Amino acid sequence: MLKIENLHVAVGGKEILKGLDLEIEAGSVHAIMGPNGAGKSTLSYALAGRDSYEVTAGSVTYLGKDLLELDPHERAGEGLFLGFQYPVEIPGVSTMNFLRTSLNAVRRYRGLEDMDAVTFLRLVKEKAAALDMNPDMLKRAVNVGFSGGEKKRNEMVQMAVLEPTLAVLDETDSGLDIDALKVVADGINALRSPERAALLITHYQRLLDYVVPDFVHVLFDGKIVKSGGKELALELEEKGYAAVA
Template sequence: MDSFREGISMLQIKNLRAKIGGQEILRGIDLSIRAGEVHAIMGPNGSGKSTLAHVLSGRESYEVTGGEILYEGKNLLAMTPEERAREGMFLAFQYPVEIPGVSTTYFLKAALNAVRKHRGLEELDAMEFLSLIKERMKLVEMEQSLLNRPLNEGFSGGEKKRNEILQMAVLNPKLAVLDETDSGLDIDALRIVAGGVNALRQKDRAMIVITHYQRLLNYIVPDFIHVLYDGRIVKSGSKELALELEVKGYDWIKDEVAAVQ
């Protein structure tokens, strides 16, 4: 791999606009993320956080109406969802989908081998895969019995989110987008999930952590925080910004935006 350009962005979002069902949700997003960085995106409900996550992962129901996204210098918006995954993007879903009839092991082995094949690596056989997944499961303290159960079916909220992080640990992405990974988690589950995420922080990997609450950021401490409001990033800062939001809520941001307009 080329020594991926220290200091050059892994992900560059330029004036991104997107709509769903005729309604414009993203109204000009600019964001630049380098390898090794963790960016938090916060914002009130309806500000466009999840839309951004879905547009990044290639969800077809969202229509991009303007701007561009460069991922490692390539046009991300021209890639299918599976190409994005194979190129090293990962989205941890806010609502992981239940898939009856497909075991977690089978699914994850198929996914990993699709990614490996794309990267020119040998596919893993069943034994190699099993030893890999067993090792990665320790990161999220997941019970092995879950592996043979149908994917996410009947999993608790915490188990689903842990399964997302397990998938991330197995697929080994360059850029991970965590969409409201904290939603619905009690403090113990949150600690486990955050612990897994922190263990996966490394200098050649970037993360975008999308959350409504500051709570998660006590456990996953970001390098940068951006506040999304009404489809735009209206404020960016260091991790202290989260504490300010925790104390003052989002209203002062809304007021600031209103004052400027």
């Protein structure tokens, strides 16, 4: 589904990713772990197509297409979803309006008609309930005044509504208490299917207790230095990155 080859990415002229290789098959869940500054967030932003993340070499193929040729909104249209480490506050745009605009934009990209208001409302309420989100929050401006946990939950509601083919979740577990973590994990697990895949970017092994990955990779200084099964996460937790890398 996703094939990253020799990816080099620079931010502000500084090279952060230095030849990263990764391949993700449909139906699998991958976790990338690594210390601060290893390039975890850079990878997620580069995949989503953020402006200031300059790809200087390498290629990314997604569902047979050159992902790097696509604009960020086209990548989303193709089924890529980035769960933000720091979800952005947007005063003046209600969460509901944001979700509707987003879903319909993606549907239009795929040649589908806009979803009618009644069906949409039912869908959002159902997804929000499944993720324990208070329906009142849907009326509030996107992430404005939300706690850290509520923001992450909101990311999960967006993901549930958009039903991405590939979800890249950048430290979705950070700042969550154990109850919220379980809810978020349920949200991710609910989307697991043979057609979909997920890439979890995380600092800690904690999330992986609830979303059990098929593969774990260690990112260190801009490259994947080690890959393994779910037991690698435990080893990292125990011995630290330096020993494993």
